Amino acid sequence: MSDRLPIGVMLPVFNGRAYVPRHLAAMREWAGLVEEIVVVDSYSDDGTLELLKEELQWPQARFVSHPRGLYQSWNFGISQITAKYTYVSTVGDVITRAGLEHLFSVAEQFQSDVVVSRPRFATPEAQPVPRWRWPIDDLIQWQSIEHPSAVAPAHVFLLAALDAPKGLLGSSASNLYRTAMLHRYPFPTEYGHVGDTAWAIRHAFETAWAVTPAVVSEFLIHQNAGMIGDDESAEIVARLLALARKTCLAVSLPAGNAPTPVELASLLELLAVEIKRLRPKQLAYDRERDKPWPWIMNPGAWRARHGRNRQRERIAALKTAVRIQCGLQPPAR
Structure with missing residues (x-):
């Protein structure tokens, strides 16, 4: 009988070789804990794929390719996962072995489709970034959450819609998803880099959510990462609010x-x-x-x-x- 957790890890990569060694060092702590590791490479040309193939010698690891496109690649990689739960291991964002075990325990306890946690933040030079706040911090404060808890679907919806383009999901490298739910409802690809926020708006009322106040992961803050112009941001917010209104009228x-x-x-x-x-x-x-x-x-x-x-x-x-x-x-x- 396997002592591995029923977790499949999806590792999407594109030209991230500089961050791979640190990421692999973190993965080695828990690689033997998970059922499968699927690396999705979008045709990197900086040696990322070669380094990963050299270092990822675990029997449950396999490699697939997909053209560039953030959520298109995510969805393709997730479609290859067969384990009960999916963890998205974005390069540079790391989680501990105890962290994965904790997210799994919370998912099982609440029979959740999504378990959300808040990360700590760091620069590429491993310096902590204080006072960085995400919607999950507001949820934990407003609801006085001191232990893992189920989250009302309406609250998930509001945190995604009212804080757009941010959302409750924050970093998927801090979360755990039920694989069947992501197979049924893939991440939308028409909302740029905030497809996860659009996913929460569209499916909050169709999924079961839990949150833990435990900090079990680290999110890497890249300078200008995800930065978009004010006009583009305004357009995305308008589209997300339109999606939120449509969701309201359908629920x-x-x-x-x-x-x-x-x-x-x-x-x-x-x-x-x-x-x-x-x-x-x-x-x-x-x-x-x-x-x-x-x-x-x-x-x-x-x-x-x-x-x-x-x-x-x-x-x-x-x-x-x-x-x-x-x-x-x-x-x-």
């Missing part, structure tokens, strides 16, 4: 939920309008700051800044009101 919840799905869809539509109004106010402020004299001596810059900040406050107040109404965030005392 069926027990009577007595407040707000109702239709009411929540209306609130999300209002939020989308307010967020759209923020962009021109930000651009007006940027134009004033770009003028040749110091902006602090420019009355127009102060007026534009005030207008921008007021709009930010309206958006934050609307989000807070929705969270409180849905029981995610406690009212201010």
Whole structure:
């Protein structure tokens, strides 16, 4: 009888050779614990694949190739996994053996499709990054979570929709997924680098979630990693909110939920309008700051800044009101 955990590891790579040695060192601690390791290489040309083939001599490891495309490659690799659970081991982001065992234990305890944890953050030079906050930190604080707990689907949905483009999933290298669920609902590929947030919005009400406050992994902060322009970010947020409204109108919840799905869809539509109004106010402020004299001596810059900040406050107040109404965030005392 195998003493391995029913976990399949999907390791997606593309030209990450500089980070592979440290990643392999972390993997050696738990490689014998998992049933399978699937390496998905997107035709690296920097020696990444050759190094991995040389070092990954474990019998449960195998290699496949897939053209570039973040979630396209993820979905292909996950489709090769046969174990009960899937762990996505993105290069540079590491987890301990005890961490994998803990995520598995939580998944089994709550019969979860997704177990989410928060990582600690570090630079490529292994320096800690303090005060980095993700939506999971808000969830743990607002719900006073001190031990592994199930998470209400509505709360998962709100954390993904209201914090877009961020979401509860954070780093998938800190999480564990039920493989059958990812086979049934692959990550969407039409939302750029936030397909996991779109996945949570689309499937929050169809999946079982759990969260643990334990920190069992480390997320590597790359300079400018995932950075996108303000216009692209605004467009992605608008699309994610549109997806959230569509999800609301398709979901069926027990009577007595407040707000109702239709009411929540209306609130999300209002939020989308307010967020759209923020962009021109930000651009007006940027134009004033770009003028040749110091902006602090420019009355127009102060007026534009005030207008921008007021709009930010309206958006934050609307989000807070929705969270409180849905029981995610406690009212201010």
